[in-house]
Amino acid sequence: MAAMAEIDSADGNCADQRIVNSLLAELGLGPLDTTPRTYGGRHRNWAGTTVSGTGVFVKRIVPGTLEADRRIRRLIALESADWVPVPRPRCLGWDPKTGLLVYELVTPARDGRQLADDDDFDETIADRMGRLVAKLHDAASPPWLDVSSPRLPPLGEMDALPLEVYRNACAAELELWRLLQKDEALIAALRHLSAIPETLHTPTHCDLRLDQFVIDGSDVQLVDWDELRLADPARDIGAFVGEWLFRSTLGIAPPDAAPDHGAIVARGAARFAAVRPLILSFWQAYREIRREPDTDLGRRSTAFAGWHQLDRVLAAAEGQSRLLPVERAAAGIGRALVLDPGRFAATLGLTI
Structure with a gap:
């Protein structure tokens, strides 16, 4: 995901960040090594570099509503398939229970x-x-x-x-x-x-x-x-x-x-x-x-x-x-x- 227009470089939502770091650790990437950047948009998101040196963009679609659950299912279906008709950032993993999806950070961009x-x-x-x-x-x-x-x-x-x-x-x-x-x-x-x-x-x-x-x-x-x-x-x-x-x-x-x-x-x-x-x-x-x-x-x-x-x-x-x-x-x-x-x-x- 790109380095989009930053709106808050020191977001204090520690609970969400703990969930993010837990998934990043499960994926073998390690937690974020600095306070992540966050950007505008429909969904909460975090961008930064993990302790392993991997740049990531993490998006959260909070599950529990019909529309949110459909969005999550569509994204997981896309990222589970060998279907790349046009370039898009590489997905590194996801957790349907928390609605988190992890993408490779595209930067500079x-x-x-x-x-x-x-x-x-x-x-x-x-x-x-x-x-x-x-x-x-x-x-x-x-x-x-x-x-x-x-x-x-x-x-x-x-x-x-x-x-x-x-x-x-x-x-x-x-x-x-x-x-x-x-x-x-x-x-x-x-x-x-x-x-x-x-x-x-x-x-x-x-x-x-x-x-x-x-x-x-x-x-x-x-x-x-x-x-x-x-x-x-x-x-x-x-x-x-x-x-x-x-x-x-x-x-x-x-x-x-x-x-x-x-x-x-x-x-x-x-x-x-x-x-x-x-x-x-x-x-x-x-x-x-x-x-x-x-x-x-x-x-x-x-x-x-x-x-x-x-x-x-x-x-x-x-x-x-x-x-x-x-x-x-x-x-x-x-x-x-x-x-x-x-x-x-x-x-x-x-x-x-």
């Missing part, structure tokens, strides 16, 4: 989000990522691959939020959910998007973001495979495109300012024009490698890029008292792409 933040993400990198994703989608489907429906878009929540989700949601999240649940056209479009024929399904990452790509020189690896399954490949393409679209949208105006409409439109157009060549490089490389992509792939990818805007706004809303104007703008863009992807596919560069 940066992830795609870091490169984008530092303005070091260029068309060559986008090309490599497009080729990698195409190879994944062209891979033979192993018999152990999960065939269940991806958890996103969360169609059940479009009707009603589970009580626990409702109780834990902040005001901005509930504001967005109210908008989504009243939008019958959007819900119908998302249901249609999630119901494509299984004959179009391929091995799909299903949680693709820029920080899931780890870049070490000319090498690109893909990480965080816990949503891997047989699904619509447009999900991965749309997520890559959606990442850049969301980044360009967030920069159209200061968060709490309200400049005139013309200035917002002009700035948004300029920001997207700056990242569109990256999308084109990714898509062209993908098409060069991918064997016979279906003719509707670009349109569906555009729709999933739209869903990605809504998903990112929902993530950004966490902990906020209200949706910011720029987040509402991103949600509006996402809605337009989901409702009429054929109209916007060429604008995004997703033509076949």
Whole structure:
């Protein structure tokens, strides 16, 4: 796993670290020899070097819920099999009871989000990522691959939020959910998007973001495979495109300012024009490698890029008292792409 953006170099969770060191010892690697680094993300994690000199990245998916247990099973199935369609960090071992998985630490390296933040993400990198994703989608489907429906878009929540989700949601999240649940056209479009024929399904990452790509020189690896399954490949393409679209949208105006409409439109157009060549490089490389992509792939990818805007706004809303104007703008863009992807596919560069 990569040396991602560090958030806490001296985490004090001693109980978890004891569990980590116990597994590392069982694997013959020995305990961590220094206080580990930890990084942002859905799951707790630790990175460091063991007393044997092995660099490790340890991730914990706390077991006990249906979704967490499914994630653990998917990862163990992947790492137990001789199936490596694209490069990924080597798994050194796991413990299903604690939900710990140990990976080889890839360093020095940066992830795609870091490169984008530092303005070091260029068309060559986008090309490599497009080729990698195409190879994944062209891979033979192993018999152990999960065939269940991806958890996103969360169609059940479009009707009603589970009580626990409702109780834990902040005001901005509930504001967005109210908008989504009243939008019958959007819900119908998302249901249609999630119901494509299984004959179009391929091995799909299903949680693709820029920080899931780890870049070490000319090498690109893909990480965080816990949503891997047989699904619509447009999900991965749309997520890559959606990442850049969301980044360009967030920069159209200061968060709490309200400049005139013309200035917002002009700035948004300029920001997207700056990242569109990256999308084109990714898509062209993908098409060069991918064997016979279906003719509707670009349109569906555009729709999933739209869903990605809504998903990112929902993530950004966490902990906020209200949706910011720029987040509402991103949600509006996402809605337009989901409702009429054929109209916007060429604008995004997703033509076949």
